[in-house]
Amino acid sequence: MRHLFALLVVALWPALAEAQTDSATLNAAFTGLARLSFSANSITFVDADPDFVPQVSSSPATITISTKARASSGGTVTLSVQASDDLRSGVATIPASHVTWTVSGAGFLGGTLSATAAQTVATWTGSGVRSGTQSFYFRNLWTHPTGTYTLTMLYTLSAA
């Protein structure tokens, strides 16, 4: 029977591998962020005869818009634009709505510029990096007073 005792000890000992554990908690914060960039920061509509060019294309013809946004899960990312004012040349004005745009790229929307309300240029769901283009047109009329008109377009990229 003493042999049995010895065998039991030998059989049990190799199975007793030892381990010590400790743990650490990883905490990672990824807050909402948005970044917006353009291939050009200004566009120009050159003078043209309204009979031959009723819609004047901008120069450059298109602007590439790059967006980066970190939104909450399922959150909406929106790019909008609003004119600071109507087109203005001294006291003469042309409504900002005479400027329209077409687009390319997923999530981008064509539209008409407004000085009173932000217009949606693009919308997406969730975080990500996206890009598209905007092509601008100016409605050319004989009734526009002569002059050099300007306005500022303010773009806003928001992530919910």
Next chain:
Amino acid sequence: MTTSRLPIVAVLAAAAALGQASPARAQRLELTLSPRVVTFTSSDPDTVPIVAAAPIQVTYRVRQNNGPWTLSVLAAGDLISGASTVDIFNVTWTATPAPPFQNGTLSKTVAQTLASGSGNVNPTATGSVTFRVANSWTYDAGTYTQTVIFTLSAP
């Protein structure tokens, strides 16, 4: 009758001996982390593509050991924030001194070796581990968390 009881007594004595030896063996291996919380602060992915946390100190001791020893790490899962997740393989670490420490990438399925050696490490030794997470615009915004288990083992 007396002789027939002897094996039972002997087996019980062996079991008792093993049980008493357990605390002593627990002292063969010692492992302590400080701090136990690793924090990655939010950063712009364009300017900080890899976010580093403050290093943690891993203090360990191996005694009464004639064979190899291993210190491994295993994540309990992906980084989680509500329904949002970030794959845990986006978390890497660098560790010093090397050897016995080595750099690696966290896994939630297979324990990854953080350090290894053989024989004893006595007195206590300390290694420094710096965790890093790949930063991305594609992550859902949120505060993520996960547990990482460090295991020091020897046969």
